Amino acid sequence: MSDSTSISYENEAQFGDYFALLKPRVMSLVVFTALVGLVVAPGGVNPVVGFASILFIAIGAGASGALNMWYDADIDAVMQRTANRPVPAGKVGAGEAYAIGITLSVMAVIMLALAANFFAAGLLAFTIFFYAVVYTMWLKRWTPQNIVIGGAAGAFPPMIGWAVVTGGISIESSLMFALILMWTPPHFWALALFMKEDYSKAGVPMLTVTHGRAVTRKHILAYTLILLPIAVGLGFTSVGGPFYLTVAVLMNLWFLKGAIEILRRPETAATADDYKVERTFFRFSIYYLFISFGALLVEATLKSYGLGGW
Amino acid sequence: MGLSQEHEIHKRRFSRNLGVGIVLGGFVALVFALTIAKVTDGRPTQAFDHSVRIEQLPATE
Numbered sequence: 001m002s003d004s005t006s007i008s009y010e011n012e013a014q015f016g017d018y019f020a021l022l023k024p025r026v027m028s029l030v031v032f033t034a035l036v037g038l039v040v041a042p043g044g045v046n047p048v049v050g051f052a053s054i055l056f057i058a059i060g061a062g063a064s065g066a067l068n069m070w071y072d073a074d075i076d077a078v079m080q081r082t083a084n085r086p087v088p089a090g091k092v093g094a095g096e097a098y099a100i101g102i103t104l105s106v107m108a109v110i111m112l113a114l115a116a117n118f119f120a121a122g123l124l125a126f127t128i129f130f131y132a133v134v135y136t137m138w139l140k141r142w143t144p145q146n147i148v149i150g151g152a153a154g155a156f157p158p159m160i161g162w163a164v165v166t167g168g169i170s171i172e173s174s175l176m177f178a179l180i181l182m183w184t185p186p187h188f189w190a191l192a193l194f195m196k197e198d199y200s201k202a203g204v205p206m207l208t209v210t211h212g213r214a215v216t217r218k219h220i221l222a223y224t225l226i227l228l229p230i231a232v233g234l235g236f237t238s239v240g241g242p243f244y245l246t247v248a249v250l251m252n253l254w255f256l257k258g259a260i261e262i263l264r265r266p267e268t269a270a271t272a273d274d275y276k277v278e279r280t281f282f283r284f285s286i287y288y289l290f291i292s293f294g295a296l297l298v299e300a301t302l303k304s305y306g307l308g309g310w
Numbered sequence: 311m312g313l314s315q316e317h318e319i320h321k322r323r324f325s326r327n328l329g330v331g332i333v334l335g336g337f338v339a340l341v342f343a344l345t346i347a348k349v350t351d352g353r354p355t356q357a358f359d360h361s362v363r364i365e366q367l368p369a370t371e
Contacts, residue, residue, distance in 0.1 A: 014322050015329030048347035052340055115344055 013091040020086050021069055021097055022062025022104075029289070030061040030157045036293040037161025037176060040239040040300045045116070045165050052115040053164040057157055060108035060124045064153070066101035067132035070094050072140070079198040101132070112164075120163040127156040144207040148223075151184030152177075158293070175234040176296075182227040183289055186220045186259060190282040193217075193262075194275035217263045220281075224259035228252045231292060239296055241308040247295040251288055258284060 034057045038050055045053070069076065069087050077088035086092040105128045113121035135150030155177045162173035192199055192208045193216060199206035207216045231252050235245035258281040265277060302308025349355065 012319060012322060013326070015326045018326075018329075046347045046351075048343050052344050055340070 011090045013086065017086045017091045018100065021066040021092060021100060022059075023065035023068075024062075026065060026154070027058050027062050029154070031058045032290065033176070033180065033293050034058070034157040034161035036297050037158030037173060038164050039161075040172070040296050041162045041165035042238070043165050049115055050164070053112060053120070054161070056108045056112040056115060057124060057160050057164075059104055060112070060128050061131075061157065063101045063104035063108060064128040064131040066097050066104065067128075068136045070097040070101060071132070071136050073097075075141075075202045075204060078202040079195075081195060081198055105132075112160075116164040117167045119167050120160050123156060123160045123163055127153055127160065130156075140204060142205065144205045144210040146205065147188045148185050151181050151188075154184060155180035172234070172237045172239045175230060175237060176239075176293075178230045179227065179234060179292065180289065182223055182230055183285065185223040186227070186255075187282065187285040187289075189216050189220050190262065190278050190285060193270070193278045194282070213267055217265070221259040221263045224256055228256060234296075236310075238309075239299065241299045241303065241310055243302060243308055244295045244299040248292060251291060255284070255288055 031054055034054050038045070038054065044050075069085055072082075073087040073094050076082035076085050082088065087094050087097050105125075109121050109125045109128070112124050131150070131153035135146065135153055139146040139150055158176040158180070159169065159173045162170065162176070189207060192206045193213060196208060196213075200209045207219060231248045232245070234240055235248050258277070261277050262281055270278065299308045
Protein backbone atom coordinates (compact mmCIF):
# COMPACT_ATOMS: atom_id res chain seq x y z
CA MET A 1 0.00 0.00 0.00
CA SER A 2 1.42 3.36 -0.91
CA ASP A 3 0.19 6.85 -0.35
CA SER A 4 -0.99 7.19 -3.89
CA THR A 5 -3.24 4.63 -5.49
CA SER A 6 -3.21 4.41 -9.23
CA ILE A 7 -6.42 3.39 -10.86
CA SER A 8 -6.39 2.10 -14.39
CA TYR A 9 -9.02 3.67 -16.57
CA GLU A 10 -8.03 1.83 -19.66
CA ASN A 11 -10.74 -0.73 -19.22
CA GLU A 12 -13.48 1.63 -18.14
CA ALA A 13 -16.68 0.71 -19.85
CA GLN A 14 -18.38 2.64 -22.59
CA PHE A 15 -22.11 2.62 -23.11
CA GLY A 16 -21.72 -0.12 -25.70
CA ASP A 17 -20.18 -2.43 -23.12
CA TYR A 18 -23.30 -2.23 -20.99
CA PHE A 19 -25.41 -2.83 -24.07
CA ALA A 20 -23.27 -5.90 -24.86
CA LEU A 21 -24.33 -7.32 -21.46
CA LEU A 22 -27.80 -7.76 -22.93
CA LYS A 23 -26.54 -10.09 -25.69
CA PRO A 24 -27.81 -8.01 -28.64
CA ARG A 25 -27.60 -10.86 -31.12
CA VAL A 26 -29.76 -13.15 -29.02
CA MET A 27 -32.05 -10.18 -28.48
CA SER A 28 -32.52 -9.71 -32.23
CA LEU A 29 -33.82 -13.27 -32.45
CA VAL A 30 -36.12 -12.67 -29.48
CA VAL A 31 -37.46 -9.44 -31.01
CA PHE A 32 -38.15 -11.17 -34.31
CA THR A 33 -39.86 -14.30 -32.96
CA ALA A 34 -41.88 -12.31 -30.41
CA LEU A 35 -42.97 -9.93 -33.19
CA VAL A 36 -44.11 -12.87 -35.31
CA GLY A 37 -46.04 -14.35 -32.37
CA LEU A 38 -47.72 -10.99 -31.86
CA VAL A 39 -48.56 -10.37 -35.52
CA VAL A 40 -49.95 -13.83 -36.33
CA ALA A 41 -52.17 -13.92 -33.23
CA PRO A 42 -55.89 -13.43 -33.91
CA GLY A 43 -57.13 -9.93 -33.22
CA GLY A 44 -54.64 -7.16 -32.75
CA VAL A 45 -53.24 -4.58 -30.42
CA ASN A 46 -52.62 -0.87 -30.63
CA PRO A 47 -49.31 -0.39 -32.49
CA VAL A 48 -47.84 1.54 -29.54
CA VAL A 49 -48.79 -1.26 -27.16
CA GLY A 50 -47.34 -3.80 -29.59
CA PHE A 51 -44.07 -1.88 -29.93
CA ALA A 52 -43.74 -1.40 -26.19
CA SER A 53 -44.50 -5.06 -25.51
CA ILE A 54 -41.83 -6.28 -27.93
CA LEU A 55 -39.38 -3.84 -26.39
CA PHE A 56 -40.06 -5.06 -22.85
CA ILE A 57 -39.84 -8.70 -23.93
CA ALA A 58 -36.45 -7.87 -25.50
CA ILE A 59 -35.28 -6.05 -22.37
CA GLY A 60 -36.39 -8.99 -20.22
CA ALA A 61 -34.47 -11.39 -22.44
CA GLY A 62 -31.46 -9.06 -22.38
CA ALA A 63 -31.63 -8.85 -18.59
CA SER A 64 -31.49 -12.63 -18.32
CA GLY A 65 -28.43 -12.46 -20.59
CA ALA A 66 -26.78 -10.04 -18.15
CA LEU A 67 -27.54 -12.41 -15.26
CA ASN A 68 -26.03 -15.23 -17.30
CA MET A 69 -22.87 -13.19 -17.85
CA TRP A 70 -22.67 -12.42 -14.13
CA TYR A 71 -22.95 -16.06 -13.13
CA ASP A 72 -20.88 -17.53 -15.94
CA ALA A 73 -17.98 -15.07 -15.92
CA ASP A 74 -15.58 -17.87 -14.91
CA ILE A 75 -16.63 -20.08 -17.84
CA ASP A 76 -16.74 -17.17 -20.29
CA ALA A 77 -13.16 -16.18 -19.42
CA VAL A 78 -11.87 -19.62 -20.42
CA MET A 79 -13.76 -19.99 -23.68
CA GLN A 80 -12.35 -18.26 -26.72
CA ARG A 81 -15.80 -17.50 -28.11
CA THR A 82 -16.88 -15.61 -24.99
CA ALA A 83 -13.60 -14.24 -23.55
CA ASN A 84 -14.36 -10.77 -24.96
CA ARG A 85 -17.68 -10.40 -23.15
CA PRO A 86 -17.72 -7.30 -20.91
CA VAL A 87 -17.33 -9.11 -17.57
CA PRO A 88 -14.40 -11.46 -18.41
CA ALA A 89 -12.78 -8.59 -20.36
CA GLY A 90 -12.78 -6.59 -17.11
CA LYS A 91 -14.90 -3.72 -18.44
CA VAL A 92 -17.98 -4.28 -16.36
CA GLY A 93 -17.82 -5.71 -12.85
CA ALA A 94 -19.70 -8.94 -12.12
CA GLY A 95 -21.70 -7.15 -9.41
CA GLU A 96 -22.71 -4.47 -11.88
CA ALA A 97 -23.88 -7.09 -14.37
CA TYR A 98 -25.94 -8.68 -11.59
CA ALA A 99 -27.50 -5.35 -10.59
CA ILE A 100 -28.33 -4.44 -14.17
CA GLY A 101 -29.78 -7.91 -14.78
CA ILE A 102 -32.05 -7.86 -11.72
CA THR A 103 -33.19 -4.26 -12.21
CA LEU A 104 -34.00 -4.64 -15.88
CA SER A 105 -35.77 -7.97 -15.27
CA VAL A 106 -38.11 -6.47 -12.68
CA MET A 107 -38.68 -3.36 -14.79
CA ALA A 108 -39.40 -5.35 -17.96
CA VAL A 109 -41.91 -7.65 -16.23
CA ILE A 110 -43.78 -4.82 -14.51
CA MET A 111 -43.87 -2.72 -17.69
CA LEU A 112 -45.10 -5.66 -19.78
CA ALA A 113 -47.86 -6.26 -17.22
CA LEU A 114 -48.92 -2.60 -17.52
CA ALA A 115 -48.55 -2.37 -21.30
CA ALA A 116 -50.10 -5.72 -22.22
CA ASN A 117 -51.48 -8.11 -19.59
CA PHE A 118 -50.47 -10.07 -16.52
CA PHE A 119 -50.40 -13.39 -18.31
CA ALA A 120 -47.78 -12.23 -20.82
CA ALA A 121 -45.79 -10.65 -17.98
CA GLY A 122 -45.94 -13.91 -16.00
CA LEU A 123 -44.61 -15.81 -19.00
CA LEU A 124 -41.77 -13.29 -19.35
CA ALA A 125 -40.90 -13.63 -15.66
CA PHE A 126 -40.88 -17.40 -16.01
CA THR A 127 -38.63 -17.14 -19.10
CA ILE A 128 -36.11 -14.98 -17.23
CA PHE A 129 -36.18 -17.38 -14.27
CA PHE A 130 -35.78 -20.35 -16.59
CA TYR A 131 -32.77 -18.92 -18.40
CA ALA A 132 -30.97 -17.37 -15.45
CA VAL A 133 -31.69 -19.97 -12.79
CA VAL A 134 -32.76 -23.27 -14.38
CA TYR A 135 -30.37 -23.14 -17.34
CA THR A 136 -27.44 -21.02 -16.17
CA MET A 137 -27.25 -22.07 -12.54
CA TRP A 138 -28.52 -25.65 -12.58
CA LEU A 139 -28.35 -27.33 -15.96
CA LYS A 140 -25.42 -25.82 -17.83
CA ARG A 141 -22.70 -27.21 -15.55
CA TRP A 142 -24.53 -30.38 -14.62
CA THR A 143 -25.98 -32.27 -17.57
CA PRO A 144 -25.20 -32.71 -21.28
CA GLN A 145 -28.92 -32.21 -21.86
CA ASN A 146 -28.39 -28.60 -20.71
CA ILE A 147 -29.26 -26.96 -24.01
CA VAL A 148 -32.22 -29.24 -24.72
CA ILE A 149 -34.08 -28.02 -21.66
CA GLY A 150 -32.39 -24.61 -21.59
CA GLY A 151 -33.60 -24.06 -25.16
CA ALA A 152 -37.05 -23.58 -23.70
CA ALA A 153 -35.96 -20.13 -22.54
CA GLY A 154 -35.27 -19.14 -26.15
CA ALA A 155 -38.54 -20.71 -27.25
CA PHE A 156 -40.85 -18.64 -25.08
CA PRO A 157 -40.73 -15.26 -26.93
CA PRO A 158 -43.24 -16.09 -29.70
CA MET A 159 -45.52 -17.50 -27.02
CA ILE A 160 -45.22 -14.25 -25.05
CA GLY A 161 -45.91 -12.25 -28.22
CA TRP A 162 -49.05 -14.33 -28.77
CA ALA A 163 -50.08 -13.84 -25.14
CA VAL A 164 -49.71 -10.05 -25.48
CA VAL A 165 -52.61 -10.11 -27.97
CA THR A 166 -54.75 -13.01 -26.74
CA GLY A 167 -53.87 -13.19 -23.05
CA GLY A 168 -53.47 -16.95 -23.28
CA ILE A 169 -51.87 -20.01 -24.86
CA SER A 170 -53.03 -21.94 -27.91
CA ILE A 171 -52.00 -24.85 -30.11
CA GLU A 172 -50.38 -22.37 -32.52
CA SER A 173 -48.24 -20.68 -29.89
CA SER A 174 -47.32 -24.05 -28.37
CA LEU A 175 -46.14 -25.28 -31.76
CA MET A 176 -44.05 -22.14 -32.31
CA PHE A 177 -42.55 -22.84 -28.88
CA ALA A 178 -41.88 -26.48 -29.78
CA LEU A 179 -40.30 -25.46 -33.08
CA ILE A 180 -37.61 -23.37 -31.40
CA LEU A 181 -37.22 -25.92 -28.60
CA MET A 182 -36.43 -28.73 -31.05
CA TRP A 183 -34.34 -26.47 -33.27
CA THR A 184 -31.98 -25.47 -30.44
CA PRO A 185 -30.16 -28.81 -29.91
CA PRO A 186 -29.09 -29.36 -33.54
CA HIS A 187 -28.12 -25.68 -33.74
CA PHE A 188 -25.90 -25.73 -30.64
CA TRP A 189 -24.48 -29.20 -31.10
CA ALA A 190 -23.31 -28.29 -34.59
CA LEU A 191 -21.50 -25.36 -32.96
CA ALA A 192 -20.10 -27.64 -30.25
CA LEU A 193 -18.74 -29.99 -32.91
CA PHE A 194 -16.44 -27.35 -34.38
CA MET A 195 -15.82 -25.35 -31.17
CA LYS A 196 -14.45 -28.48 -29.64
CA GLU A 197 -11.69 -27.18 -27.39
CA ASP A 198 -13.80 -24.47 -25.80
CA TYR A 199 -16.38 -26.46 -23.85
CA SER A 200 -14.01 -29.13 -22.58
CA LYS A 201 -11.56 -26.48 -21.37
CA ALA A 202 -14.33 -24.70 -19.49
CA GLY A 203 -15.63 -27.94 -18.01
CA VAL A 204 -19.12 -27.45 -19.41
CA PRO A 205 -20.64 -30.92 -19.90
CA MET A 206 -21.49 -30.50 -23.59
CA LEU A 207 -22.64 -33.68 -25.27
CA THR A 208 -19.47 -33.67 -27.38
CA VAL A 209 -17.40 -33.76 -24.19
CA THR A 210 -19.39 -36.30 -22.19
CA HIS A 211 -20.61 -38.75 -24.82
CA GLY A 212 -18.31 -38.14 -27.73
CA ARG A 213 -18.73 -36.65 -31.15
CA ALA A 214 -20.27 -39.68 -32.85
CA VAL A 215 -23.15 -39.66 -30.33
CA THR A 216 -23.58 -35.92 -30.86
CA ARG A 217 -23.95 -36.47 -34.59
CA LYS A 218 -26.72 -39.02 -33.92
CA HIS A 219 -28.46 -36.63 -31.54
CA ILE A 220 -28.41 -33.85 -34.15
CA LEU A 221 -30.26 -36.10 -36.57
CA ALA A 222 -32.70 -37.31 -33.90
CA TYR A 223 -33.80 -33.78 -32.97
CA THR A 224 -33.97 -32.76 -36.63
CA LEU A 225 -36.37 -35.67 -37.17
CA ILE A 226 -38.58 -34.50 -34.29
CA LEU A 227 -38.42 -30.91 -35.55
CA LEU A 228 -39.77 -31.82 -39.00
CA PRO A 229 -43.35 -32.82 -38.06
CA ILE A 230 -43.61 -29.86 -35.65
CA ALA A 231 -42.54 -27.31 -38.26
CA VAL A 232 -44.73 -28.84 -40.96
CA GLY A 233 -47.63 -29.38 -38.54
CA LEU A 234 -47.64 -25.68 -37.72
CA GLY A 235 -48.51 -25.14 -41.38
CA PHE A 236 -51.90 -26.84 -40.85
CA THR A 237 -52.98 -24.61 -37.97
CA SER A 238 -54.73 -21.25 -38.22
CA VAL A 239 -51.42 -19.39 -38.61
CA GLY A 240 -50.27 -21.62 -41.49
CA GLY A 241 -51.16 -21.64 -45.14
CA PRO A 242 -49.87 -22.77 -48.52
CA PHE A 243 -46.93 -20.37 -48.48
CA TYR A 244 -45.67 -21.29 -45.03
CA LEU A 245 -46.23 -24.99 -45.67
CA THR A 246 -44.16 -24.91 -48.87
CA VAL A 247 -41.35 -23.04 -47.15
CA ALA A 248 -41.48 -25.36 -44.12
CA VAL A 249 -41.31 -28.53 -46.21
CA LEU A 250 -38.38 -27.25 -48.28
CA MET A 251 -36.45 -25.88 -45.30
CA ASN A 252 -36.93 -29.04 -43.25
CA LEU A 253 -35.87 -31.34 -46.06
CA TRP A 254 -32.74 -29.23 -46.46
CA PHE A 255 -32.12 -29.27 -42.73
CA LEU A 256 -32.61 -33.05 -42.66
CA LYS A 257 -30.18 -33.46 -45.54
CA GLY A 258 -27.57 -31.50 -43.59
CA ALA A 259 -28.17 -33.58 -40.45
CA ILE A 260 -27.73 -36.82 -42.41
CA GLU A 261 -24.50 -35.50 -43.93
CA ILE A 262 -23.24 -34.66 -40.45
CA LEU A 263 -24.13 -38.15 -39.20
CA ARG A 264 -22.29 -39.84 -42.03
CA ARG A 265 -19.06 -37.91 -41.62
CA PRO A 266 -16.22 -39.67 -39.88
CA GLU A 267 -14.24 -37.47 -37.50
CA THR A 268 -11.14 -37.71 -39.71
CA ALA A 269 -12.95 -36.18 -42.68
CA ALA A 270 -14.31 -33.41 -40.47
CA THR A 271 -10.89 -32.44 -39.11
CA ALA A 272 -9.42 -32.66 -42.60
CA ASP A 273 -11.65 -29.88 -43.97
CA ASP A 274 -11.95 -28.01 -40.63
CA TYR A 275 -15.60 -28.93 -40.02
CA LYS A 276 -16.87 -27.41 -43.23
CA VAL A 277 -20.16 -29.31 -43.27
CA GLU A 278 -20.80 -28.61 -39.56
CA ARG A 279 -20.10 -24.91 -40.04
CA THR A 280 -22.43 -24.73 -43.04
CA PHE A 281 -25.13 -26.57 -41.08
CA PHE A 282 -24.75 -24.18 -38.16
CA ARG A 283 -25.04 -21.12 -40.39
CA PHE A 284 -28.01 -22.62 -42.18
CA SER A 285 -29.71 -23.34 -38.85
CA ILE A 286 -29.78 -19.59 -38.14
CA TYR A 287 -31.34 -18.88 -41.54
CA TYR A 288 -33.75 -21.76 -40.93
CA LEU A 289 -35.26 -20.07 -37.90
CA PHE A 290 -35.43 -16.62 -39.46
CA ILE A 291 -36.96 -17.92 -42.68
CA SER A 292 -39.49 -20.16 -40.91
CA PHE A 293 -40.79 -17.31 -38.77
CA GLY A 294 -40.46 -14.93 -41.71
CA ALA A 295 -42.75 -17.24 -43.68
CA LEU A 296 -45.35 -17.05 -40.89
CA LEU A 297 -45.13 -13.28 -41.10
CA VAL A 298 -45.59 -13.34 -44.88
CA GLU A 299 -48.56 -15.71 -44.50
CA ALA A 300 -50.19 -13.32 -42.00
CA THR A 301 -49.59 -10.38 -44.36
CA LEU A 302 -51.05 -12.30 -47.30
CA LYS A 303 -54.04 -13.20 -45.16
CA SER A 304 -54.75 -9.54 -44.48
CA TYR A 305 -55.07 -9.13 -48.26
CA GLY A 306 -57.31 -12.17 -48.45
CA LEU A 307 -54.66 -14.30 -50.13
CA GLY A 308 -52.91 -16.49 -47.56
CA GLY A 309 -54.12 -18.92 -44.94
CA TRP A 310 -56.43 -21.89 -45.34
CA MET B 311 -1.36 21.80 -19.16
CA GLY B 312 -4.48 23.36 -17.83
CA LEU B 313 -6.84 21.63 -15.48
CA SER B 314 -9.50 21.58 -18.14
CA GLN B 315 -7.55 19.25 -20.37
CA GLU B 316 -9.76 16.74 -22.09
CA HIS B 317 -8.63 13.20 -21.54
CA GLU B 318 -9.76 10.29 -23.66
CA ILE B 319 -11.49 8.90 -20.58
CA HIS B 320 -13.79 11.92 -20.49
CA LYS B 321 -14.99 11.12 -23.97
CA ARG B 322 -15.80 7.59 -22.91
CA ARG B 323 -17.66 8.82 -19.84
CA PHE B 324 -19.56 11.32 -21.94
CA SER B 325 -20.66 8.54 -24.27
CA ARG B 326 -21.93 6.62 -21.26
CA ASN B 327 -23.78 9.60 -19.81
CA LEU B 328 -25.27 10.49 -23.15
CA GLY B 329 -26.39 6.88 -23.67
CA VAL B 330 -28.10 6.70 -20.28
CA GLY B 331 -29.70 10.11 -20.91
CA ILE B 332 -31.12 9.04 -24.26
CA VAL B 333 -32.42 5.78 -22.81
CA LEU B 334 -34.15 7.54 -19.92
CA GLY B 335 -35.60 10.18 -22.25
CA GLY B 336 -36.83 7.43 -24.54
CA PHE B 337 -38.44 5.63 -21.61
CA VAL B 338 -40.34 8.73 -20.58
CA ALA B 339 -41.52 9.24 -24.16
CA LEU B 340 -42.60 5.60 -24.37
CA VAL B 341 -44.60 5.72 -21.12
CA PHE B 342 -46.28 8.90 -22.35
CA ALA B 343 -47.11 7.29 -25.71
CA LEU B 344 -48.47 4.22 -23.91
CA THR B 345 -50.63 6.41 -21.71
CA ILE B 346 -52.07 8.23 -24.71
CA ALA B 347 -52.65 4.95 -26.53
CA LYS B 348 -54.41 3.36 -23.55
CA VAL B 349 -56.47 6.39 -22.54
CA THR B 350 -57.72 7.28 -26.00
CA ASP B 351 -58.04 3.70 -27.20
CA GLY B 352 -58.13 4.94 -30.78
CA ARG B 353 -60.73 7.67 -30.15
CA PRO B 354 -60.13 11.39 -29.76
CA THR B 355 -59.91 12.60 -26.17
CA GLN B 356 -62.01 15.29 -24.57
CA ALA B 357 -61.06 17.17 -21.46
CA PHE B 358 -63.47 17.21 -18.53
CA ASP B 359 -63.15 20.81 -17.50
CA HIS B 360 -65.69 23.40 -16.46
CA SER B 361 -67.11 24.18 -19.86
CA VAL B 362 -70.51 22.98 -20.91
CA ARG B 363 -70.42 20.01 -23.26
CA ILE B 364 -73.42 20.21 -25.54
CA GLU B 365 -73.61 16.49 -26.24
CA GLN B 366 -73.94 15.76 -22.51
CA LEU B 367 -77.04 17.87 -22.04
CA PRO B 368 -80.41 16.12 -22.01
CA ALA B 369 -82.04 16.19 -25.39
CA THR B 370 -84.71 18.88 -25.69
CA GLU B 371 -87.43 19.06 -28.30
